[in-house]
Amino acid sequence: MKDEIIREVYQVLENRRDHTIDSYTSRIMQDDDKKAEDKILEKIGEEAAEVIIASKNDENLVSESADLIFHTLLLLVYKGVDLDELFTEFERRRH
């Protein structure tokens, strides 16, 4: 199933967090305490703005949304949230 890619990427990000390598996600998560979190939060802010612009211009909406979702997942991994917590939250809201 295509939606398995989210779980797959999440696992890669957890791995990057726990086993440092020379890569974008690994590097951003290894920054000292507050700095790492601030960098990820800054990216989320930028990507959110890019989604707004993409929507208004009817251009690159899928790609910009993927960037925003990706960086949100990165934040959850950095903060130690289990992916199932996110899925459970969506299930809880389902009516």
Ligand SMILES: N=c1c2ncn([C@@H]3O[C@H](COP(=O)(O)OP(=O)(O)OP(=O)(O)O)[C@@H](O)[C@H]3O)c2ncn1[C@@H]1O[C@H](COP(=O)(O)O)[C@@H](O)[C@H]1O
């Ligand atoms: N899905 C993504 C993904 N989406 C976006 N990005 C990166 O996020 C960064 C910021 O995106 P931007 O659009 O802001 O690009 P930019 O303006 O060049 O960014 P800056 O670095 O200059 O801020 C870029 O370096 C993108 O390559 C991603 N990097 C990684 N992944 C996934 O995460 C996994 C682990 O990544 P690595 O740590 O690179 O191995 C990969 O296998 C992928 O599946």
